[in-house]
Amino acid sequence: MMTEYGDHASNAIDGDDRTDPGRYRRVLEGLTGIPATDGNQIDILRNGDQIFPAMLDAIREASTSVDLLTYSWWGGQITQTFADALAERARAGVRVRVMIDSLGGRQLDDGMADRMRDAGVLVHFFRPYMTYKIWNLNLRTHRRALVCDQEVAFTGGVGIAQEWVGDARTADEWRDTHYRVRGPAVDGIHAAFLSNWLQTTYPLIDERDRFPERAAAGQTPVQTIRATSEPGWNDLALTMHGMLELAVERVRITSAYFRPPQHFIDLLITLVSRGVTVQVLTPGPHTEPQAARWISQHAYDDLLDGGVELYNYQRSMLHAKIITVDGLVALVGTANFDSRSIALNEQLGLVVHDPSFTATLDEHFDDDLVLSERIDPQRWAQRPQWQRVKERVAHLISYGVRGSGAAH
Numbered sequence: 001m002m003t004e005y006g007d008h009a010s011n012a013i014d015g016d017d018r019t020d021p022g023r024y025r026r027v028l029e030g031l032t033g034i035p036a037t038d039g040n041q042i043d044i045l046r047n048g049d050q051i052f053p054a055m056l057d058a059i060r061e062a063s064t065s066v067d068l069l070t071y072s073w074w075g076g077q078i079t080q081t082f083a084d085a086l087a088e089r090a091r092a093g094v095r096v097r098v099m100i101d102s103l104g105g106r107q108l109d110d111g112m113a114d115r116m117r118d119a120g121v122l123v124h125f126f127r128p129y130m131t132y133k134i135w136n137l138n139l140r141t142h143r144r145a146l147v148c149d150q151e152v153a154f155t156g157g158v159g160i161a162q163e164w165v166g167d168a169r170t171a172d173e174w175r176d177t178h179y180r181v182r183g184p185a186v187d188g189i190h191a192a193f194l195s196n197w198l199q200t201t202y203p204l205i206d207e208r209d210r211f212p213e214r215a216a217a218g219q220t221p222v223q224t225i226r227a228t229s230e231p232g233w234n235d236l237a238l239t240m241h242g243m244l245e246l247a248v249e250r251v252r253i254t255s256a257y258f259r260p261p262q263h264f265i266d267l268l269i270t271l272v273s274r275g276v277t278v279q280v281l282t283p284g285p286h287t288e289p290q291a292a293r294w295i296s297q298h299a300y301d302d303l304l305d306g307g308v309e310l311y312n313y314q315r316s317m318l319h320a321k322i323i324t325v326d327g328l329v330a331l332v333g334t335a336n337f338d339s340r341s342i343a344l345n346e347q348l349g350l351v352v353h354d355p356s357f358t359a360t361l362d363e364h365f366d367d368d369l370v371l372s373e374r375i376d377p378q379r380w381a382q383r384p385q386w387q388r389v390k391e392r393v394a395h396l397i398s399y400g401v402r403g404s405g406a407a408h
Contacts (some may be wrong), residue, residue: 024246024329025221025353031242032235034223036353040183041218044360045156048164051178052078055146055154058180059085062148065208066096069145069193071104071334076162083112087119095208096121099196101141102128104159124200139229142345144178144334145193150210153181153189155333155348157256157319163288168316171286176319177364179332183217185350188224192348195226223351227335229344236335236349237342240323241267243351247325250277252365254322255337258282258296264337265299269306277309280337281368283319284312297387304377311372318368322361330358 029035045051059066059082066089073079090096098116100108102125113123126141146154156178158164166173181189198204227234244251244267251271258280260268268278280303287293303310321341323331333349335341352358 021328021353021355024243024325025223027246028223028239028242028329028351032223032225032239034225034235036221036223036351037184037188037214038221039214039216039218040181040185040220040222042185042220042222042350042352042354042357043180044357044364045178045180046364047167047176048078048158048173049167051156051158051176052081052165054180055178056081056085058146058148058152058154059089062089062094064094064149064210065147066094066149067145067147067190067193067197068096068098069141069143069196070099070160071101071140071142071144072159072161073100073105074107074159074161074163075109076165078162078165079108079112079160082160083116086121087116090116090120095206097193097197097202098123099126099141099193099200100124101126103140104142122200122202124197124202126196126199138344140345141196141229142334142341143192143196143348145189145348147186147190147193150186150190150212151182153186155179155181155189155192155350157321157334163317164319171316174317174319175313175315175368177322177332177361179350181222181350183220183222184214185222185224187214188222188226188350189348191224192226195228196346219354220357221353223353225331225333225347225349225351227342227345227347227349229346233342234347236331236347239331239349239351240264240335240337240342243323243325243329243331244268244271247271247276249326250279250324251326252279252281252322252324252362253337254281254318254320254365254368256283256317256319256321257292257336257338257340258299259292259338259340260299261339261342265302268303268308272307278307279309279311279365281311281313281318281365281372283317284314284373286313286315286317288317300375300380304375304380310375311369312375313368313372315371322365324358324361324365327358327362328355329353330361332361 168175
């Protein structure tokens with residue numbers, strides 16, 4: 001049964017300041033209890049051709065510390081390039097700490113990890129999944145964080161794997177977005193690394209830690225949202241819900257894995273009934289794994305009936321995770337618009353209160369729509385029965401295990 005938001009949702013945006021960026025900031029600060037920091041610079045990096053060189057340059061230029069946290073460390077030449085860069089810095093006397101989720105990093109070659117350790121890199125796997133602590137198996141860290149010299153930080157959707165190399169020109173080159181951050185928000189990204197690193201036996205702080213005063217690096221206000229892996233909705237769920245309720249004109253959601261709880265489906269439909277344009281962009285034929293596409297499609301009937309615009313990206317695997325509201329505020333980072341992201345996995349999100357930043361993301365969304373196919377409600381209603389069965393079975397299985405940890 002659909003939750004009735006109507007009057008309550010509209011009350012949240014009453015007044016002449018409904019599209020004032022300052023109101024979005026104040027409401028989201030009040031909802032989460034997390035104040036935004038001013039004076040940040042955030043660079044949008046689109047696809048591996050921009051992302052990997054920027055990350056590797058930051059590592060190679062580091063003089064005191066490199067902290068890297070990732071869910072995905074798979075295969076390919078790019079993984080060797082990162083391992084070599086990290087090892088070289090460690091041999092040069094830089095403290096290098098690397099934490100990889102044990103499920104997402106299960107493809108990491110043992111020899112590569114050993115070579116990094118031999119060079120002095122501190123390598124640790126988050127919550128080893130071959131363990132007697134079976135209650136931890138489904139609670140993963142999905143965070144991506146790279147912090148160099150505690151001065152520059154990166155987060156977003158990219159993992160360390162060959163799939164992300166390139167510029168999304170072919171099916172073999174994934175489409176993704178990452179972010180380079182300077183300014184006070186670096187502290188929040190670093191804290192995401194440190195809260196996971198606390199689970200190791202290594203020291204949390206040593207003489208390399210400077211914790212510098214944060215001078216302004218730009219003019220962008222940012223809230224850093226850290227979500228922990230535990231049952232129940234987390235701070236990112238609260239942030240997403242608040243942003244959506246505040247929408248007046250347009251919501252745009254890009255999500256690599258799209259399996260929102262019914263509560264969020266109902267909210268999107270309610271927004272449309274209020275006159276808000278809601279557009280959702282998800283992967284198409286190159287979804288990895290394919291079962292994730294069937295899981296997403298289970299929600300299509302309700303969303304299409306409710307007037308939500310649905311698009312499938314056609315060129316390659318779409319792995320970005322972005323929500324923009326009214327062209328004024330954006331939520332970016334590591335969280336998909338799915339149950340795992342808002343209920344189980346550890347995540348890292350940035351709420352960026354900057355219309356120019358949001359405008360660039362909306363321009364990228366428009367570019368992606370050119371390479372996407374809109375789902376026609378009438379054609380969708382006529383899809384074959386065998387497809388409906390796949391959607392239903394995939395939904396039931398995913399519901400039982402909350403996505404099984406497969407989302408990247």
